[in-house]
Amino acid sequence: MRRKTDLLFVAAAVTATATPVQAAERHRISIAPGRLGEAAIALGRQTGASIGMSDQSVAGLPVKGLNGQMSLEVALRRLLDGTNVRARRIAGGTWRLERKPNQTPSRPPQAPAIPALPAPEADPVEIIVTASKRDTPLPRYAGMVETLDNSVFTSAEAANGSATLLARIASLSSTHAGNGRNKLFIRAIADSGVAGPTQATTGQYLGDMRLNYAAPDPDLKLYDVGRVEVLEGPQGTLYGAGSLGGIIRIMPNAPNLGEYGGQMSAGVSATQHGDPGGDLSATLNVPIVAEKLALRLVGYGVQEGGYIDDVNRDKEDVNRVRTWGGRAALRFAPDENWTIDLSGVYQHIAGDDAQYATRSVGRLKRASAVTQPYSSDYLLANVRIERQWDNLRFVSSTGLVRHDLAESYDATQPGGAPALFRQDNKVDIFSTENRLVRDLDNGLGWILGASYLQSTSDIHRSLTSFGTAPVLPEIIPNVPVFGRGMPAPATGVRNRVKEATLFGEASFEPIRGLIATVGGRLTNSRLSGEALDPIAALSSADLARAEAQADRNETIFLPSASLLTDAIPDVTLYARFQQGFRPGGLAVDDQRVRRYQNDRVSTVELGFRKGMPGRDPLALSANVAYTDWRDIQADVTDRIGLPTTANIGDGRIYTVEGRIVLRPLTALTLDGSFIYNDSKLSRPAQFLRALSFDGESLSLPNVANLGGRLAVDYRMVLDGDMALHLNGAARYVGKSRLGVGPILGQTQGDYVDSSLTASLRHGPLQYSLSITNLLDSNGNRFSLGTPFDLRSDYYTPLRPRSVRLGLDFAF
Structure with missing residues (x-):
C-alpha cells in the first residue's frame, strides 16, 4: 500500500506534547551533517517534538550538523538555514516542514565532498x-x-x-x-x-x-x-590499557544514505635539496537503497621524495617513501533507531631507506654500508551496531587488526663486512566493546560497558652478513655469521595478552553548577610469552623458567574521579584524578629471554576553561598536572645494541600547559599554545643507578621540556561561491634526550617548524598552495640512527623546504 505523502511525520519517535514554554527550553542536541529527513528524525528524538513534512522532496536536502545546547526553535532555524524550507507550528509540540512560498520542488542539490568553509555570519555551536x-x-x-x-x-x-x-x-x-x-x-x-x-x-x-x-x-x-x-x-x-598518555580518536565521514557524491584531489610537490613528490586521492559515496543502505569508498596514493644522500654508496635522495591504501564503509539503517556500519581499512607503506643523517658527514648526508628499507602493512575490519531509545543508547563495536612492520638496521662493525639486522613485528588484535549510554542534559548521564581484547605480537629477528671471507667475526654473541647474504636467525619473542574488562562512569549534579563524575575499570589480564628461534646457547631450563614467569594472571582496578563547576558564567573549573596501566610481558636482553612487569600511572590535574574556540572573541584554557609513574616500562637497548624492554624504575612528571584563541574579527583567528614538562626518574632501577652522577637526576626521554605553537587563520567569502582561506603556523620543539643515561643521552629537538597554506575555493573546485619548513631549518627531530652504533652524531632532519600545488574537485 502506498503511503500518503500529504503529511509525513518522519520524526515521531517521541510523541510527547510540548507547550510554547517547552519549545523555548534548551536541549542537548547533537546532529551530524546529512539530509534534512534524517536530521528531522534525530531532532524530534532529542527534543520530544513531532516534526513532519508535507512535501517529501525536501527530505533529501543537505543540511549542516548541529551540536550544543539550544531551544527547539533555534535548532530548527539553524537546521533550515539556506534550504528554502520553513518550520510551522501545527499545534503544541507538532511542527511541519514546508517549502517557502513560490518555491517549486526540484532535485535536491548534491552535498559537496569538500567541507564547506563556514560563512563568517554563521552562529558557531558548541563543541561536543x-x-x-x-x-x-x-x-x-x-x-x-x-x-x-x-x-x-x-x-x-x-x-x-x-x-x-x-x-x-x-x-x-x-x-x-x-x-x-x-x-x-x-x-x-x-x-x-x-x-x-x-x-x-x-x-x-x-x-x-x-x-x-x-x-x-x-x-x-x-x-x-x-x-x-x-x-x-x-x-x-x-x-583501559595503553592509554597512559591519552588517546587519539579519528572519526571518518560516515556513508551518506541519501546523496551520491564524492571528491578527487591531486597534488605535486617539490622539496629543496631533494626529489619531487605527489599525491592522489578519491572519495565516492553511493546510496544503494535510498535512506537505508549506502557505500563510501576512499582511495589514495602518496609519494614523498627523498632528500638524504648516502656518500658511502654514492646514492642521492635515498629516503623516498611511498604510501597507498584505502577505506570502505557500508552503512545500513533499517529504521530511525538502528544503525549498522561495516568498515575496512588497508594501507601499505614502503620506505626505501632510513631517515637519519650524520652531522660529521654533512648536512642531509650519511655514510652507510647497506640499504636499510622498512615497510608497514596494516589491515583492519570492523562492525559497529548502534541502537537508540530516546536518551538511551547501545553501542557495540567488534573488529580485527593485522599489523606487520618490517624494519632493518645497518649492523656493520668498524673494519667489518657489510651486515644488516632485520626485525619483523607481526601484531594481531581482536577487540570487542559493548556499552550502554544514557546522555542527559549538560553533560550528565552514565555509561556501563564490557570489553574483551586479545593481542598477539611475534617479533622475528635475523642477521645477514655480506662478507665473503672464510671466517667472519661475530657481530651478535652466539648468533652465527654465514656471510654471502645468508640470514641467520636471532632470538625473537612472542607475547600474548587477553583482557576482559568491566567499566562504568557516571556524572551527577549534587548542587546546581557542580558536577561530580566517578568511574572505574576492572580488568583481568592473562599474559603469556615464549621465545622464537632461540639461539643454541640458550638452555631449555632458561627458556622454561622465563616463559613460566611470563605466564600469569593479573586483575587490576583503575578508579577515576573529577569535580567540575560552571557556576561562574562562561568559565569552567575542574579537578581530575585518573589512572592507567600497561600489562607486562617478555623481552630478549643479551639474547636471553626476560620478563618485564606491568607499569601504572596516576595523574592529578587542575584546570580551567573560559570561552570556546571558534565561537567566542576570547577563549582561554590552562592545566597543571602531576603524574606518578611506577615501574616504568621502556624499550631500551641491551649491551649489543638490540632493542629490548625493561622496567627502568619510578618517575614523576610535572606539566603546565595553556592555550589562548583570539577572534578580533569574524574571519580572523589567532591561536597560541604552550606546554612545559619537568620529568624525573625519581627512583631508577638498579642497572641505571650508576648513570646518575654528580648529583644529577635522570630525565624521562623523548619529550621536550618546552613546546609551543602560534597560528594565524583567515577565512573570507569573496563571492557567493568563492572563498579564500589563509593559514600560517610556527611550532617550537624544545630540547629532549633520546633515552636514559649517557649512551642514549644524545640531545635532540630545539628547532622551529613553520608552514604557510593558501586556498581558493570556487564552486566545486579548490586550488591550494602550501609551503612547509619555510625557514628551511635543518633541526634534529630524532637522534637515533642504527642501534648498532649509538655513539655517532646521528640526527634526523626536518624535511627541507617543500612547496605543494593542489587541486580538489567535488561532485
Whole structure:
C-alpha cells in the first residue's frame, strides 16, 4: 500500500506534547551533517517534538550538523538555514516542514565532498567531546582536549597523516624513525625512542575500533576524516590499557544514505635539496537503497621524495617513501533507531631507506654500508551496531587488526663486512566493546560497558652478513655469521595478552553548577610469552623458567574521579584524578629471554576553561598536572645494541600547559599554545643507578621540556561561491634526550617548524598552495640512527623546504 505523502511525520519517535514554554527550553542536541529527513528524525528524538513534512522532496536536502545546547526553535532555524524550507507550528509540540512560498520542488542539490568553509555570519555551536563516549559538551568536560574538524584538513594535510596532528597540537610529540614506525606521546608520558615489544603509551582509535597495541603508530592518512579528538590521559576508565598518555580518536565521514557524491584531489610537490613528490586521492559515496543502505569508498596514493644522500654508496635522495591504501564503509539503517556500519581499512607503506643523517658527514648526508628499507602493512575490519531509545543508547563495536612492520638496521662493525639486522613485528588484535549510554542534559548521564581484547605480537629477528671471507667475526654473541647474504636467525619473542574488562562512569549534579563524575575499570589480564628461534646457547631450563614467569594472571582496578563547576558564567573549573596501566610481558636482553612487569600511572590535574574556540572573541584554557609513574616500562637497548624492554624504575612528571584563541574579527583567528614538562626518574632501577652522577637526576626521554605553537587563520567569502582561506603556523620543539643515561643521552629537538597554506575555493573546485619548513631549518627531530652504533652524531632532519600545488574537485 502506498503511503500518503500529504503529511509525513518522519520524526515521531517521541510523541510527547510540548507547550510554547517547552519549545523555548534548551536541549542537548547533537546532529551530524546529512539530509534534512534524517536530521528531522534525530531532532524530534532529542527534543520530544513531532516534526513532519508535507512535501517529501525536501527530505533529501543537505543540511549542516548541529551540536550544543539550544531551544527547539533555534535548532530548527539553524537546521533550515539556506534550504528554502520553513518550520510551522501545527499545534503544541507538532511542527511541519514546508517549502517557502513560490518555491517549486526540484532535485535536491548534491552535498559537496569538500567541507564547506563556514560563512563568517554563521552562529558557531558548541563543541561536543564524543571521545568521552557520552557526547559531553566541552564546557562540562573535565580535562584537556583538542578537537580538529574537517575544515582544517586540506588535501596536503590529509596526505601527511600523523604529522599533521603533530604540527597542530603542542602536547603531542613523536619519535621520527619513519612513516609507520613512530611512537606517539601525549603530554610527557614517553617511555623511549627505540621500538621493542612493549605496548604503546598512547591509544589510537578509528571511530570505536582500536588501531594499535604492541606496535608503533600505523600513520593512517587523514583523507575523508570528519574530526580528530585528542584527549590527554590517563584515560584508563574508558579506554583501559595503553592509554597512559591519552588517546587519539579519528572519526571518518560516515556513508551518506541519501546523496551520491564524492571528491578527487591531486597534488605535486617539490622539496629543496631533494626529489619531487605527489599525491592522489578519491572519495565516492553511493546510496544503494535510498535512506537505508549506502557505500563510501576512499582511495589514495602518496609519494614523498627523498632528500638524504648516502656518500658511502654514492646514492642521492635515498629516503623516498611511498604510501597507498584505502577505506570502505557500508552503512545500513533499517529504521530511525538502528544503525549498522561495516568498515575496512588497508594501507601499505614502503620506505626505501632510513631517515637519519650524520652531522660529521654533512648536512642531509650519511655514510652507510647497506640499504636499510622498512615497510608497514596494516589491515583492519570492523562492525559497529548502534541502537537508540530516546536518551538511551547501545553501542557495540567488534573488529580485527593485522599489523606487520618490517624494519632493518645497518649492523656493520668498524673494519667489518657489510651486515644488516632485520626485525619483523607481526601484531594481531581482536577487540570487542559493548556499552550502554544514557546522555542527559549538560553533560550528565552514565555509561556501563564490557570489553574483551586479545593481542598477539611475534617479533622475528635475523642477521645477514655480506662478507665473503672464510671466517667472519661475530657481530651478535652466539648468533652465527654465514656471510654471502645468508640470514641467520636471532632470538625473537612472542607475547600474548587477553583482557576482559568491566567499566562504568557516571556524572551527577549534587548542587546546581557542580558536577561530580566517578568511574572505574576492572580488568583481568592473562599474559603469556615464549621465545622464537632461540639461539643454541640458550638452555631449555632458561627458556622454561622465563616463559613460566611470563605466564600469569593479573586483575587490576583503575578508579577515576573529577569535580567540575560552571557556576561562574562562561568559565569552567575542574579537578581530575585518573589512572592507567600497561600489562607486562617478555623481552630478549643479551639474547636471553626476560620478563618485564606491568607499569601504572596516576595523574592529578587542575584546570580551567573560559570561552570556546571558534565561537567566542576570547577563549582561554590552562592545566597543571602531576603524574606518578611506577615501574616504568621502556624499550631500551641491551649491551649489543638490540632493542629490548625493561622496567627502568619510578618517575614523576610535572606539566603546565595553556592555550589562548583570539577572534578580533569574524574571519580572523589567532591561536597560541604552550606546554612545559619537568620529568624525573625519581627512583631508577638498579642497572641505571650508576648513570646518575654528580648529583644529577635522570630525565624521562623523548619529550621536550618546552613546546609551543602560534597560528594565524583567515577565512573570507569573496563571492557567493568563492572563498579564500589563509593559514600560517610556527611550532617550537624544545630540547629532549633520546633515552636514559649517557649512551642514549644524545640531545635532540630545539628547532622551529613553520608552514604557510593558501586556498581558493570556487564552486566545486579548490586550488591550494602550501609551503612547509619555510625557514628551511635543518633541526634534529630524532637522534637515533642504527642501534648498532649509538655513539655517532646521528640526527634526523626536518624535511627541507617543500612547496605543494593542489587541486580538489567535488561532485
